[in-house]
Amino acid sequence: MIVSTTALLDFLLETRKHSETLCKPLQIEDYVVQPIEDVSPPKWHLGHTTWFFEDFILKKHKPGYKEYNSQFSFVFNSYYESMGARVVRTDRGNLSRPTVNEIYDYRNYVTAQLKDWLSDEKNLTPEIESLVEIGIHHEKQHQELLLTDIKYILGNNPLLPTYSESFQENKPVSDSQKWIQLDAGIYEIGHEGPDFCYDNELSKHKVYLNPFEISNTLVTNAEYLEFIEAGGYEDALLWHSEGWAWVCANTIKAPQYWHTADGVSMHYTLGGYKPLNLKAPVTHISYYEAFAYAQWRGLRLPTEYEWEAAQEHFNWGERWEWTESAYLPYPGYTKAPGALGEYNGKFMVNQKTLRGGSVATSANHTRPTYRNFFHPHLRWQFTGIRLAK
Amino acid sequence: MIVSTTALLDFLLETRKHSETLCKPLQIEDYVVQPIEDVSPPKWHLGHTTWFFEDFILKKHKPGYKEYNSQFSFVFNSYYESMGARVVRTDRGNLSRPTVNEIYDYRNYVTAQLKDWLSDEKNLTPEIESLVEIGIHHEKQHQELLLTDIKYILGNNPLLPTYSESFQENKPVSDSQKWIQLDAGIYEIGHEGPDFCYDNELSKHKVYLNPFEISNTLVTNAEYLEFIEAGGYEDALLWHSEGWAWVCANTIKAPQYWHTADGVSMHYTLGGYKPLNLKAPVTHISYYEAFAYAQWRGLRLPTEYEWEAAQEHFNWGERWEWTESAYLPYPGYTKAPGALGEYNGKFMVNQKTLRGGSVATSANHTRPTYRNFFHPHLRWQFTGIRLAK
Amino acid sequence: MIVSTTALLDFLLETRKHSETLCKPLQIEDYVVQPIEDVSPPKWHLGHTTWFFEDFILKKHKPGYKEYNSQFSFVFNSYYESMGARVVRTDRGNLSRPTVNEIYDYRNYVTAQLKDWLSDEKNLTPEIESLVEIGIHHEKQHQELLLTDIKYILGNNPLLPTYSESFQENKPVSDSQKWIQLDAGIYEIGHEGPDFCYDNELSKHKVYLNPFEISNTLVTNAEYLEFIEAGGYEDALLWHSEGWAWVCANTIKAPQYWHTADGVSMHYTLGGYKPLNLKAPVTHISYYEAFAYAQWRGLRLPTEYEWEAAQEHFNWGERWEWTESAYLPYPGYTKAPGALGEYNGKFMVNQKTLRGGSVATSANHTRPTYRNFFHPHLRWQFTGIRLAK
């Protein structure tokens, strides 16, 4: 931890405010719905990030703190088995109360309590500092989910309403494609140093890599269209067995949010419903699709080690990049004790690691060692493809 | 049809207004959610009843009518296969748009167009009169669903918010229980005359009934508690095979909305969360429960014919009363041609008939020949039990 | 009960033997499988009908009876909640043991014990007589299920093996179609007299019928083909709402066991895989299909009362005939006490009544008052259509 008290408090307040800014374009109704299990209602994100500060910091550490509403813990707990009963995840979209305004009141109360308490430097012990920091980063993660969940909510509505015309998610891939070569050898992987990181990035350790090449650019929509037009979605041999079952069961024929209207390819974006931007990096594809695309090109996805070893040599941050690596503990990984130990470790099975960051990732949130993870069939995040060989 | 033009228009406007009055106590968020498939979002009811008038009357019959929004037909069609594509029923709660305010604008537009057009007496042909009348009764049916769906939405929220303190749903059963005896013989069943009725009530026909007795009162919460305390929910032999499977799969132990808190029996009502009213008629029970209760008493439910033959001799209207009858066509029943033929006939399988009406039924909506119908496992309506032998 | 001791014993032994005769053409493997929940393995039928005699008669009434194998009760109980734990229905096809030979040994043991005991006239009290009689009729019901389940097992095997070339299930409809007219009035419905019947046929009671006409013949395959060719399976308006959902979910396009090979219509029969017999009565159709067919013809299905009132005027017994009636208790119906009370009454919800009998029905099993019942979507029985208007 290297920031001063004032800096940490500013960072906290700015983060709290940013979540609210992201929701500005919404109608009350948009805050409420949960069209699929993975997509939480925006009001739930606003309440849950607040509950996190209240439950892990204020209730446990601030002397005389008065809980805002004892039932909110039940409503806004996400998955912490050790923190008591909670609304089952699939029911979040069934709750009309507390209302959006009541949740904003709750946010304001908790933010004010934090501000009041943390303004006094002597309260900012290393333990509290560390908890506040994890609370900030937790909220930043939910900021990205706010954007991807809002996209799902609006982008699956038959009226296809625009979120914000100024939101630019499709910067063209401007570099010409080249292969970056790395030699065989031992590389150091993982986080080291005083800056914040999650426990799953620790600790720095050696990995032996064979020689490999990795692309400096992401796969574009134009390139992905070639795969579709060549029958990629009809050729079982390009797919994992489970990927093929997923394609068939869901009649998948294109990335999520793609439409064909009168023969024209369109896609829904947070900036509105628009003709498909061919130069933009392909997005909203599952790992299964990323793998099948690479197979079809006679190439492959990089491992997360290759990605981290090579990442200084290319630009990243537009799309979460599927890697071939499964999300597993690094050597020496141990879970933190108690509820915060539930943050990462218990998800280390049946998921794939993604690296980089996306247009929806909050400022100062990602880094070269950051390990994101999703199940291989999921597509509602801003995912993308970088090839290796 | 016996009302004058003015009377019909007044009836229409009053009906349109009443739907909105029922929603007055709601927060915007309450309009949006669909916690189970059977419960539609209140905003959907407001839109769907409006679409009905627009699609069946204005678009087809009013010269030069300009459709409000061509996509609303897709959003607000309920089940009319012959009226085009529609949002699947389970997705109604995933739609944040159109917003509540946009739907009120749509309502106002359609109501104004109807008012404008129907004010001119010459437009009120018998066909239009009949369509307007069915539209009014259709909206009245949805008014009852509005109340039962709102009860489900609020009554399944962990905060148990009150809908309206003035809503009285539990009038005590004041009469002392007696058996009304009817002789064997031929009775006339079904609707006759110029007043409005649905096609499923037509036509008046003869039915032979054996001698029977029917109770003048509904079963009370106190009486139903005896069944629970005697182990009624644990004795398979009291239940239908499918009823028992339903009890086991859903761990049913009491009527819906009953709670036990610190040993005290409570129930959620539209008037708030309250101690169980022992003298009120039991409600929110499935047909399976009604049947098992009667078995346990050594009695039975009446058929719908017995109910109709005897109904002059008792008070009814507090609860929809499950009958032993399956919902089937009367002799000579024929479906109306086209989309309105989908109103009733296609539901005549696997459902039970209910007779009477409930505290949630709109004024002037029910009558002695009215045939309501639900699947035997459903409980979210204000259902109740009248015994026979 | 009107037969002598010897006659009853002969009837019993002949019935026991007939079940075994029906299984003669089977390979051991055919006795074991359960391709869908409704179809039980033939060896289960052989064991279950034996268990019925052992559990309801020998164990309870024969002094000193030694149970054959105490675990068989768990294996061969079907649905009697009051008779203890049992293998769940969907698991019957997972049990390779007891083997077929072990089950035949069990049958022989129980049959011999019955024969030994019942040969002594003084053991044949009225109670035992009545139990033996119900056991015989119970086994006859399972004989029909043996045939329909064998048909399902072989007819869904890709090799389409023949059961027995001598089995004739498709006698042509030879009479020319006529309408039989019945007058309005009170008819007596239900069983009366000393002969055996099930409790659901009791007691004889009066029903008022409106004037109606009923066909003297069953609908033929040729007539049903017209419905298919006219697009009957694509027109939602002909179907119940639940029927249409069933058609869509299962992509139903023809009766069960129909195939099209190189443009020729074929059907699988117990006598082998053959060209469709156009003059035979259509079979293996659900109630939904029977109803839709009648709608398309502008006609309807008879009620079970109409069927019974008119049945003397036409031939029946080739197909179980779907009626429009729901399977409900007759006036005055009461369940027998104890386990035998579970025989019929607990199925009286969500099922339709079928009347008549089929080519698979055992001799001396059906009668004019017999009430068969199945869920409306089921097709594996030899069902058929008789029209009314």
Place this chain on the structure above:
Amino acid sequence: MIVSTTALLDFLLETRKHSETLCKPLQIEDYVVQPIEDVSPPKWHLGHTTWFFEDFILKKHKPGYKEYNSQFSFVFNSYYESMGARVVRTDRGNLSRPTVNEIYDYRNYVTAQLKDWLSDEKNLTPEIESLVEIGIHHEKQHQELLLTDIKYILGNNPLLPTYSESFQENKPVSDSQKWIQLDAGIYEIGHEGPDFCYDNELSKHKVYLNPFEISNTLVTNAEYLEFIEAGGYEDALLWHSEGWAWVCANTIKAPQYWHTADGVSMHYTLGGYKPLNLKAPVTHISYYEAFAYAQWRGLRLPTEYEWEAAQEHFNWGERWEWTESAYLPYPGYTKAPGALGEYNGKFMVNQKTLRGGSVATSANHTRPTYRNFFHPHLRWQFTGIRLAK
């Protein structure tokens, strides 16, 4: 490939014969059933391994070969998308035909055809040699599945029949537990040389390992009982999130095949139903259980690289040992072209690698580089736990 023609043919005939020897103790009925999707009927294994030789070798390469039965390809194809239509996996247990005897006839025909053809040395080209060899190893894999599937079929039958009293699956762990230490450094992992291996073991490559310790013994039933008695199955924090959901949904409380009868711990084994052998290695546990057990001990599972690097220092072969590694392609892995390319690669997602071998593994089938793989929830294989730290 290092064996002579005669040796290869002997190896083939001996392998073919062994599959049949394994089935000797079965009753015909045991060959037929499929109690869960993962467990195939023994007769299917016998047919499928035969089809593999017929379809990949005889039909393609033996001049003038006459196919035994053209429909068997549909019945016995397992998952080769490129080899045509096939019976869906869940339907294998619904097929009573072909009978067991017909399948033995099919086996004999194909074995004789192979013997006849391969006896002539000039037919044994390197391509054919390689195909025969993969066919042999394919059949050996199915021999292990025969045993584990038979165990499931008999061990889930309420009669708990013994497979073979001479089958010994529970050799006590006799060594005393010690920790084997390995230094950090680069290790060579994977197969090299002329002996047979699967494509997923290729090619030999360098891996950097941190210093680690690995146990010389497998976890015993006695040790696992301590975990159960300490409440391991009730403590959510020991489990992966998906593991905990699996425990709750299936009410898992012990390894598969464990029973408690009158307070005594018993387990079903292929040698019969017996008191739990406390000194034997624990078996039939899922990866989730292996992981939770290790967490509870404050230890972990080894990676597959650690296992391979250390395996010379301990005995293995009693149980398939869950590793922490996901089943992923080695560097440079490429799928074979055509149908054989479907053998391994398409399963490389969402599965865990297991190393070693089990009491059910056929002779000469496993090796230090062998990579077995299963989904993390599966337990019907002879799986076990070796700890690391």
